[in-house]
Amino acid sequence: MSTLTLALTGRWQSWLGRSGLLLLAALLLAGSLLLDIASGPAQLSMTQVLHSLLQGEGGDGVIVWQIRLPVALMALAVGAALGVSGLVMQTVLHNPLASSYTLGISAGAGFGAALFIVAGSSLGLAEAWGLPLCALGFAFVAGSAVLLIGRHRGGNAESYVLAGIALLFLFQALLSLLQYLAAPDALAQIVFWLFGSLYKSGWHAVGLMWLTLLLACGVLARDAWRFTALSLSDERAASLGITVSRLRWRALALVSLLTGVAVAFVGTIGFVGLIAPHMARMLLGEDHRLLIPGAALSGALLLSLASVLGKWLSPGGLIPIGIVTALIGLPFFLLLILRRKGGQ
Amino acid sequence: MLQLTQLSVRLAGQTVLHGLDLASGPQGSITCLLGPNGCGKSTLLRTLAGQLAYAGSIRHASQPDWQHHHGTLPAKVAWLPQDCGSNSRLSAVEVVLLGKLQTLGWRVPESLQQQARQQLAQLGLSAVAQQPLCQLSGGQRQMVFLAQALMREPSILLLDEPISALDLQHQQQVLALIEQQTRQRNMLTIMVLHDLNAARRYSQHCWLLQQGRVLAAGATAEVMTPALLSQLYHTPISSITADDGFALFYHGRHAQPA
Numbered sequence: 183m184s185t186l187t188l189a190l191t192g193r194w195q196s197w198l199g200r201s202g203l204l205l206l207a208a209l210l211l212a213g214s215l216l217l218d219i220a221s222g223p224a225q226l227s228m229t230q231v232l233h234s235l236l237q238g239e240g241g242d243g244v245i246v247w248q249i250r251l252p253v254a255l256m257a258l259a260v261g262a263a264l265g266v267s268g269l270v271m272q273t274v275l276h277n278p279l280a281s282s283y284t285l286g287i288s289a290g291a292g293f294g295a296a297l298f299i300v301a302g303s304s305l306g307l308a309e310a311w312g313l314p315l316c317a318l319g320f321a322f323v324a325g326s327a328v329l330l331i332g333r334h335r336g337g338n339a340e341s342y343v344l345a346g347i348a349l350l351f352l353f354q355a356l357l358s359l360l361q362y363l364a365a366p367d368a369l370a371q372i373v374f375w376l377f378g379s380l381y382k383s384g385w386h387a388v389g390l391m392w393l394t395l396l397l398a399c400g401v402l403a404r405d406a407w408r409f410t411a412l413s414l415s416d417e418r419a420a421s422l423g424i425t426v427s428r429l430r431w432r433a434l435a436l437v438s439l440l441t442g443v444a445v446a447f448v449g450t451i452g453f454v455g456l457i458a459p460h461m462a463r464m465l466l467g468e469d470h471r472l473l474i475p476g477a478a479l480s481g482a483l484l485l486s487l488a489s490v491l492g493k494w495l496s497p498g499g500l501i502p503i504g505i506v507t508a509l510i511g512l513p514f515f516l517l518l519i520l521r522r523k524g525g526q
Numbered sequence: 527m528l529q530l531t532q533l534s535v536r537l538a539g540q541t542v543l544h545g546l547d548l549a550s551g552p553q554g555s556i557t558c559l560l561g562p563n564g565c566g567k568s569t570l571l572r573t574l575a576g577q578l579a580y581a582g583s584i585r586h587a588s589q590p591d592w593q594h595h596h597g598t599l600p601a602k603v604a605w606l607p608q609d610c611g612s613n614s615r616l617s618a619v620e621v622v623l624l625g626k627l628q629t630l631g632w633r634v635p636e637s638l639q640q641q642a643r644q645q646l647a648q649l650g651l652s653a654v655a656q657q658p659l660c661q662l663s664g665g666q667r668q669m670v671f672l673a674q675a676l677m678r679e680p681s682i683l684l685l686d687e688p689i690s691a692l693d694l695q696h697q698q699q700v701l702a703l704i705e706q707q708t709r710q711r712n713m714l715t716i717m718v719l720h721d722l723n724a725a726r727r728y729s730q731h732c733w734l735l736q737q738g739r740v741l742a743a744g745a746t747a748e749v750m751t752p753a754l755l756s757q758l759y760h761t762p763i764s765s766i767t768a769d770d771g772f773a774l775f776y777h778g779r780h781a782q783p784a
Contacts, residue, residue, distance in 0.1 A: 407630045414614050414621070417607040420577060421675075422627045423599040467658075468616045471632060 200466050207479040211258065214486040218254040219246055221493040256383035257489045257503070258482040259391040260444045261454055265481020266399060267437040268455030269462065269473060273409050274433045275332075276339040276416075278518060281455035282321075282441040285346025288452070289353035290324025291317040291445035296360045296372045314390075314446035321442030324349050325434040333427075337416075378449035378504025380489060387447045394443045395478075398436045402474055405429065409470040451504045453511020454484050460518065527552055528574075528682065528714060532582035535566075535573050542569050543738045545582065551731035553681070556708055556715045558729030558746065560722070562759055566738040567718045568608065571684050574716065575605035586714075588681035604680035606671055608687050612659055618670045619655040622646055625677025645673040649703060664691035669700060676707060683708070685717040689724065697721070701728050722763070722775040726750050734758050750775075 219235075220226045226234075226242055234246040268281035275285075282288050298309070298316035305312065327349055332342035361372055374382070402409075408429055412419040416426050444451070461484075462476035485507065492506040528550040535543040543566050550557040559567050573580050576599050588602040599605060604625075614621070622642040623634065630638075646655050649669045654662055662670065668691050675683060688704065689697040705728055708715045719725045725732065725746070732749040734741040741758055742749045755763040755775065765773040 403632075406632070407624070407627055410616065410620075411624050411627055413616070414612045414624075418612065418671075421575065421599065421605045421607050422624055423601070423678075424627070425598045427597070463615075468614060469620065 200469075200472050203465055204472065204475055204479060207476070207483065211479060211483050211486065214483055214490065215254050215258065218257060218486050218490050219250040221490050222250060223497060252383045252385050252388045253380045254486065254489070256380050256388050256391060256448065257485045259388065259395050260380070260448050260451065261458070261482040261485025262478035263391070263395050263398070263440040263444045263481070264451065264455035264485070265458030265462070265477040265479075266395075266402065266474060267440045268481070269459035269477035270402060270409070270433045270437055272459050273413055273470070274430045275342040277343050278460070279456070280343060280346070282437055283450065283452040283455050284350070285328055285343065286349030286353055287321050287324045287328070287438060287441045288445055288450040289350050289357070291321040291442045292375045292450045293353045293357050293360070294318070294320030294442075295375045295446055295449075296357055299368050299371045300360050300364050310386075314443060317446035318439065318442035320353075321438040321445065322435070324353065325438035329430060329434055374502075375445070375449040376504075377502035378451035378507075379500075379502045380448050381500055383447060391443060391447055394439060398440050399474060399478060402433070402436055403471075405432070406470040406474060409433075410468060413468050413470075449502075449504060451485070451507055453507045453515060454481050454488075456518075457511055457514045458484055527586070528716070529585040530582065531585070533573070533584065534581045535569055535578055537569065537578070541738065542566050543573070543580075546570070546740055548733055548740060548743050550714055550716060553714050554709050554712045555730040556705065556717060556728055557731040557733065558725040559716060559718045559733050559735060560725055560758065561735035561741075565735045567735055568686055570735070571605065571686050571716070571718060574682070574684055575603060576600050586682060602681040603684060604675040604678040604682070605684040606675045606686060606688060608690070612667070615658045615660055617656050617658055618646060618651060618662065618666075619643060621659055621670050622673045622677055625674040642673075642677065645677055646670070649673050650699070665693065665696045668692060669696075672700065672704075679711070680713060683713050683715045685715065687718050687720065690720065697724065704728070722750070722755065726775065727772050
């Protein structure tokens with residue numbers, strides 16, 4: 183525990199102060215959303231963006247409403263989904279390095295999506311439904327496997343993470359196998375899910391992603407106090423009347439849902455789910471009533487800014503966003519490991 | 527009164543508690559659980575807290591359906607597990623509030639916050655109410671969790687070594703408080719202790735547990751004898767009588783009068 187974070191939390195001790203911080207984050211998010219819409223091959227000014235948003239599709243409105251806005255809104259929803267799922271995993275597994283990306287749930291969903299591309303046509307399912315269902319199914323498989331293997335190994339913080347890492351390797355290997363076996367056109371599609379990209383987002387996908395996000399957050403919010411209690415320890419939570427194993431299953435099911443849907447639409451995007459919860463914790467403390475919206479806001483902000491940065495780095499090239507978040511996220515990840523080793 | 531009949535518990539294929547027949551003292555009294563490390567004290571407490579499957583029966587007036595609670599703490603029971611050195615950044619008052627978990631909603635009413643602050647004040651912890659748990663001493667942390675347990679307004683209070691992390695002054699303070707609250711709230715307190723003198727002074731009933739079996743159980747004054755305690759811990763224990771009439775136990779053989 184650094185003195186800096188304690189000083190910070192000290193200043194934001196009151197509910198009001200911390201709620202104000204959430205409001206500030208929401209304002210930042212709105213700014214980032216506008217910036218994201220303005221950036222791209224055809225650079226728009228802020229007045230053009232605001233004008234198009236208010237006036238509807240006409241002139242620049244086509245670019246804004248058909249291309250930029252769905253992508254920008256998708257970045258927010260996916261970032262929020264990853265942030266919240268990372269937070270919940272870190273809380274229920276008692277490990278600061280847990281996230282759906284580091285523990286194989288994203289990889290599972292990515293494998294599910296790739297499997298559908300390679301073999302789905304023989305199943306006779308339409309891609310619009312078959313692919314998300316397949317991704318979702320394998321996200322649930324990975325999430326359940328983390329819990330089952332982790333519990334079998336004793337159920338402490340390390341055992342879940344080891345189980346998750348084993349699953350990550352397994353699904354990566356299976357994905358490599360699929361790539362090796364896939365026809366060239368299918369291969370190009372699989373690569374999309376490997377790196378993560380926002381550019382396939384249509385309004386249909388954006389709507390589904392936001393619906394999933396709001397639904398899952400609504401259910402998670404009902405458990406906010408139980409998550410706060412669980413942040414103490416398993417036994418302390420049990421001593422408050424919580425059935426810890428049931429809460430853990432419920433949480434992992436929702437994490438799998440959020441991750442599965444996000445991966446189905448934009449592919450695997452790493453590190454946002456790992457870092458966003460830590461940012462929120464540093465500023466808001468352990469109260470999950472604030473942390474759940476806090477992790478959602480910081481995740482959304484991170485991915486939105488990464489989207490802007492990606493466009494600036496390569497104005498016409500459209501770098502997959504997964505590569506941008508990995509490049510920004512890796513130093514943070516190392517910082518976390520080093521801080522942890524030093525003993526908190 | 528809590529009545530255990532033929533209570534057996536198996537953990538990882540091994541029988542840890544072998545058909546215990548035990549009765550506690552009445553409401554408003556403290557029953558103390560003594561025995562060497564690994565004798566099953568914590569297992570018994572965890573079983574009473576609804577955390578472990580068992581054979582046999584557990585009966586108490588406040589909780590007729592104990593068996594239905596497997597995996598979850600019964601409503602009228604508060605359980606203070608051994609301190610696991612939580613590094614949480616929750617403030618003391620937030621930790622105490624968690625004692626009312628079942629009633630906490632998105633908004634916490636002022637009356638509930640007031641109750642949590644009063645609970646801390648009763649234990650002399652008002653000064654650290656807003657401090658994060660990770661900045662408190664082991665003793666303060668233990669008392670914060672005691673305040674949390676009392677927030678549940680239990681009929682039965684289960685304490686697993688509540689004074690093991692405390693210095694002498696704080697040990698007395700916490701035990702006196704437990705005794706006072708037990709009487710005032712008419713709770714039945716069942717407490718695991720390693721300190722024989724504290725057990726003698728503060729409990730009215732006593733269970734001696736050895737290798738998962740009952741060695742002796744009954745009124746503290748009758749059960750806590752040098753002979754039984756020596757047998758319990760496999761080491762010589764003697765006693766002298768203190769000024770206030772309580773027996774004081776010490777390790778070693780009684781010096782024979784010349």
